[in-house]
Amino acid sequence: MNVNGTPYRSIWLNDDDWSVEIIDQTKLPHVFETTTLRNLEDAARAIEIMQVRGAPLIGATAAYGICLGIREDASDDALDRTCERLARTRPTAINLNWAIAEMQATLRNRARGERVTAAYARAAEICDADVETNHAIGGHGLELIAERSASKSGATVNVLTHCNAGWLATVDWGTALSPIFQAHDAGLSVHVWVDETRPRNQGAALTAWELNSHGVPHTIIVDNAGGHLMQHEQVDLCIVGTDRTVANGDVANKIGTYLKALAAHDNHVPFYVALPSSTIDWSISDGVRDIPIEQRESTEVTRMSGRLEDGSVVEVDIASPGSPAANYAFDVTPARLVTGLITERGVCEASTEGLLKLFPERRGD
Amino acid sequence: MNVNGTPYRSIWLNDDDWSVEIIDQTKLPHVFETTTLRNLEDAARAIEIMQVRGAPLIGATAAYGICLGIREDASDDALDRTCERLARTRPTAINLNWAIAEMQATLRNRARGERVTAAYARAAEICDADVETNHAIGGHGLELIAERSASKSGATVNVLTHCNAGWLATVDWGTALSPIFQAHDAGLSVHVWVDETRPRNQGAALTAWELNSHGVPHTIIVDNAGGHLMQHEQVDLCIVGTDRTVANGDVANKIGTYLKALAAHDNHVPFYVALPSSTIDWSISDGVRDIPIEQRESTEVTRMSGRLEDGSVVEVDIASPGSPAANYAFDVTPARLVTGLITERGVCEASTEGLLKLFPERRGD
Numbered sequence: 175m176n177v178n179g180t181p182y183r184s185i186w187l188n189d190d191d192w193s194v195e196i197i198d199q200t201k202l203p204h205v206f207e208t209t210t211l212r213n214l215e216d217a218a219r220a221i222e223i224m225q226v227r228g229a230p231l232i233g234a235t236a237a238y239g240i241c242l243g244i245r246e247d248a249s250d251d252a253l254d255r256t257c258e259r260l261a262r263t264r265p266t267a268i269n270l271n272w273a274i275a276e277m278q279a280t281l282r283n284r285a286r287g288e289r290v291t292a293a294y295a296r297a298a299e300i301c302d303a304d305v306e307t308n309h310a311i312g313g314h315g316l317e318l319i320a321e322r323s324a325s326k327s328g329a330t331v332n333v334l335t336h337c338n339a340g341w342l343a344t345v346d347w348g349t350a351l352s353p354i355f356q357a358h359d360a361g362l363s364v365h366v367w368v369d370e371t372r373p374r375n376q377g378a379a380l381t382a383w384e385l386n387s388h389g390v391p392h393t394i395i396v397d398n399a400g401g402h403l404m405q406h407e408q409v410d411l412c413i414v415g416t417d418r419t420v421a422n423g424d425v426a427n428k429i430g431t432y433l434k435a436l437a438a439h440d441n442h443v444p445f446y447v448a449l450p451s452s453t454i455d456w457s458i459s460d461g462v463r464d465i466p467i468e469q470r471e472s473t474e475v476t477r478m479s480g481r482l483e484d485g486s487v488v489e490v491d492i493a494s495p496g497s498p499a500a501n502y503a504f505d506v507t508p509a510r511l512v513t514g515l516i517t518e519r520g521v522c523e524a525s526t527e528g529l530l531k532l533f534p535e536r537r538g539d
Numbered sequence: 540m541n542v543n544g545t546p547y548r549s550i551w552l553n554d555d556d557w558s559v560e561i562i563d564q565t566k567l568p569h570v571f572e573t574t575t576l577r578n579l580e581d582a583a584r585a586i587e588i589m590q591v592r593g594a595p596l597i598g599a600t601a602a603y604g605i606c607l608g609i610r611e612d613a614s615d616d617a618l619d620r621t622c623e624r625l626a627r628t629r630p631t632a633i634n635l636n637w638a639i640a641e642m643q644a645t646l647r648n649r650a651r652g653e654r655v656t657a658a659y660a661r662a663a664e665i666c667d668a669d670v671e672t673n674h675a676i677g678g679h680g681l682e683l684i685a686e687r688s689a690s691k692s693g694a695t696v697n698v699l700t701h702c703n704a705g706w707l708a709t710v711d712w713g714t715a716l717s718p719i720f721q722a723h724d725a726g727l728s729v730h731v732w733v734d735e736t737r738p739r740n741q742g743a744a745l746t747a748w749e750l751n752s753h754g755v756p757h758t759i760i761v762d763n764a765g766g767h768l769m770q771h772e773q774v775d776l777c778i779v780g781t782d783r784t785v786a787n788g789d790v791a792n793k794i795g796t797y798l799k800a801l802a803a804h805d806n807h808v809p810f811y812v813a814l815p816s817s818t819i820d821w822s823i824s825d826g827v828r829d830i831p832i833e834q835r836e837s838t839e840v841t842r843m844s845g846r847l848e849d850g851s852v853v854e855v856d857i858a859s860p861g862s863p864a865a866n867y868a869f870d871v872t873p874a875r876l877v878t879g880l881i882t883e884r885g886v887c888e889a890s891t892e893g894l895l896k897l898f899p900e901r902r903g904d
Contacts, residue, residue: 203859368862370840372737372761375857378841382859394864396737396840397762398795402870405797405827430763432770436801462770475735475761476743478843480855490845490855492740494568494747497733499759505767 175341175348175355177206177387183346184231185238185301187294192245194238198225199342203383204480204487211235214243214256221263221270228343229417230304230450233269236260237297240277241290248289253281268418269452273300301345307450308347310518315353315413315448316360318521322410323362330391331357331410334367334400337428338376339415339448340384349448350415351384353516358390366392367403371428373474373501397430401437411444413516419447419454423509423524424461429502435511447507447524448516454529456536462506472499540706540720542571542752548711550591550599550666552659557610559603563590564707568748569845569852576600579608579621586628586635593708594782595669595815598634601625602662605642606655613654618646633783634817638665666710672815673712675883680718680778680813681725683886687775688727695756696722696775699732699765702793703741704780704813705749714813715780716749718881723755731757732768736793738839738866762795766802776809778881784812784819788874788889789826794867800876812872812889813881819894821901827871837864 175182185196194211200223201207209225211217217239220226226235243256257274264270280296281289322331339350347355357364366385371377378394385392395403403409412434418426425431425447438445458464476493493499512524522528530537540547550561559576565588566572574590576582582604585591591600608621622639629635645661646654687696704715712720722729731750736742743759750757760768768774777799783791790796790812803810823829841858858864877889887893895902 370737370858372735372763378858378862378864380859382862386859386862392862394840394858394862396794396866398737398793398798398870399865399867401797401801402794402832402867405870428763429761429767432766433763433798433802436766436805437798440801467767475759478845478855478857480843480857481860482853482855488847488853488855490843490847490853492843492845493735493743493759494745494751495846497743497747497751497757497759499743500764501761502764502767505763505770 175346175384175388183301183305184342185226185234185345187298194242196220196226196235197342199227199380200225202342203379211238211242214239214259217242218259218263221260228338229269229453230344231342232264233273234297234301234304234345236263236270236273237277237300240274241293241297244281244293245290248286253278253289272452276300304345305347307518308344308349308352311349311448311450311516312347312352312356314521315446315516316356318411318444318446318516319353319357319362319364326410328363330363330365332365332367332408334369334403334409334412334434335381336369336377336414336431336434337371338380338384340381342380342384343415348384349450350413351381352448353413354390355388358388364390366390367400367409368392368394369397369400369430369434370394371430372397376428400434404437404441404443409443411446412438413446413448416447416449416453417504418461418465419449419515420458420461420465421456421526421529422459422461423512423515423526423528424465425507425509425512425524426461426465426504427507429505432505432507435507439511444513445511446514446516446521447512451517451519451533454533462508465506467505468503470501470503472501475499475501540711540749540753548666548670549596549707550603550710552663559607561585561591561600562707564592564745565590567707568744576603576607579604579624582607583624583628586625593703594634594818595709596707597629598638599662599666599669599710601628601635601638602642602665605639606658606662609646609658610655613651618643618654637817641665669710670712672883673709673714673717676714676813676815676881677712677717677721679886680811680881681721683776683809683811683881684718684722684727684729691775693728695728695730697730697732697773699734699768699774699777699799700746701734701742701779701796701799702736703745703749705746707745707749708780713749714815715778716746717813718778719755720753723753729755731755732765732774733757733759734762734765734795734799735759736795737762741793765799769802769806769808774808776811777803778811778813781812781814781818782869783826783830784814784880785823785826785830786819786821786894787824787826787891788877788880788893789830790872790874790877790889791826791830791869792872794870797870797872800872804876809878810876811879811881811886812877816882816884816898819898827873830871832870833868835866835868837866840864840866
């Protein structure tokens with residue numbers, strides 16, 4: 175997507191054909207800065223300190239991390255050490271392990287002399303496949319926005335989103351934001367209500383930055399505001415991402431998603447969830463009961479980073495000193511509140527039957 | 540309520556029997572500091588810059604502001620000028636105009652020489668009446684907590700609240716927090732989930748500070764978290780305050796209240812609203828449609844104040860630069876989502892019939 179008129183991916187190979195460039199997301203939205211990964215440790219640290227985040231982008235970065243790791247020593251031992259180092263970076267991202275396994279499968283039975291070239295080729299494929307998947311999700315979601323636009327005779331379609339499921343979380347396009355970028359690029363009038371998304375503010379920091387950089391009209395709101403907007407017909411549809419969708423259509427996503435789904439249901443606003451099929455967990459049949467919810471550091475709630483007037487970025491304590499805080503990172507939205515799932519294969523009902531119609535190869539699993 | 544073991548009101552007469560002391564709420568939660576009001580202008584400014592806030596406390600401060608205003612000149616003209624100055628401080632607070640009218644009624648037909656004494660007496664009465672009303676609300680709410688405690692065999696009762704409807708918003712006790720303080724003081728085990736309440740963070744800043752200062756167990760959560768907690772049976776009841784309750788039982792309160800009421804309803808958690816009857820607007824019969832919702836400065840969303848490590852308090856920009864923000868201050872919770880209204884006369888159903896049972900003098904209005 176565009177940053178001030180220039181198209182970017184969130185990760186790319188430099189012109190030297192070996193070093194890897196990323197956008198340093200720890201600096202956003204305050205500064206747009208890219209940084210160069212020149213070796214395994216650069217790549218591993220970039221994942222650990224969240225210069226890159228979002229499951230698909232973490233996987234892509236790990237793939238390129240393996241390329242960088244075996245450039246100097248392409249032995250089996252070095253490959254294993256490289257993969258082990260990368261696997262330790264983030265404990266829970268599903269795509270990390272998937273990407274490492276893909277790279278291992280590509281490289282293991284290949285002669286040493288061919289490994290580096292093959293690794294770069296596979297890493298590029300992984301990135302391109304992610305872009306293609308997200309573009310397909312966007313195409314299916316675009317139809318929903320276009321339908322709504324037509325039913326409003328072309329008047330602005332107002333979409334509410336929560337957290338950041340944009341191109342910064344993937345290699346390009348994003349999931350929930352992909353339909354929005356495509357609608358905007360297709361000339362439809364679309365405006366996005368951007369939930370701030372406390373406590374880490376991915377909405378106000380990343381989603382707003384993405385939309386602003388690409389030129390999509392949007393307005394930041396606090397997480398408390400969406401219900402009021404829906405009550406007063408200022409939201410045409412909701413589109414969010416998901417960290418894990420399970421076999422009955424229940425959807426885990428950033429904390430607070432459930433509250434927006436309730437408000438959408440109460441006000442007859444369609445509520446869609448956009449996802450690559452790689453995030454479907456076919457092994458769980460009751461998401462509300464069985465998806466484990468990560469609890470994170472309370473300082474994410476009680477501290478906040480921001481810019482002083484001189485442009486420097488500082489952290490401040492915002493809460494009453496001495497008061498404890500709890501920090502649940504995700505919640506689960508029951509399938510009954512989800513209008514539909516937008517996948518790379520199309521849109522389906524949030525139910526086992528709906529999912530199996532799109533993914534018939536999973537019948538009998 | 541107590542601040543580090545010492546009982547406080549939010550406003551009081553000093554030992555000199557004429558100057559007025561307030562807690563400077565602009566400094567909370569970072570610093571606890573009181574400030575002295577010595578003349579009309581001190582009182583007016585305290586309301587304007589929100590050293591005092593909360594409708595009942597604004598009324599009480601205005602009453603004492605009139606005392607201070609007529610100390611030097613108790614003529615009719617001076618009284619009028621004093622009242623006019625105070626009426627200009629905040630445009631929408633209902634209790635402000637009510638308190639000014641009360642003081643005018645007390646003073647107008649009295650000899651000049653008696654006015655100052657009468658004014659101080661009436662201001663003290665207004666404060667005491669507020670305390671009595673809130674104490675009565677707390678007593679009725681306490682019964683609800685006690686019932687729940689009994690049904691849990693004395694296990695901790697978890698109450699979720701939104702915004703600040705505590706003693707800092709009134710003269711003492713508060714509205715929504717009054718039952719909680721009374722339950723705690725009565726030895727019941729009660730724990731409060733404190734919604735941060737973006738954008739002005741009254742929960743994390745004021746409610747948490749009140750509860751911490753009085754020793755009531757509590758945990759700050761982001762506004763996004765309440766739904767997840769209710770899904771997982773970690774909330775026994777919700778109690779919130781209100782800025783305006785209308786004749787059909789619809790309730791306007793801080794933005795985000797509606798989302799918590801939806802989650803409470805979806806999870807069979809009782810949702811109560813605590814209010815002095817002075818906040819009932821009998822002239823409106825459909826709150827969702829007819830209560831006007833204030834929109835405030837977008838900088839309340841995009842900027843945040845907090846403490847640096849050296850203890851100094853600064854403002855920082857937290858959102859993506861160049862992105863607009865909208866700031867709706869209140870939302871309306873439909874009566875169908877409200878389990879009951881806790882007033883100084885008792886608890887009633889959130890409906891016209893429920894309200895009229897408690898306030899039969901309003902029948903036929």
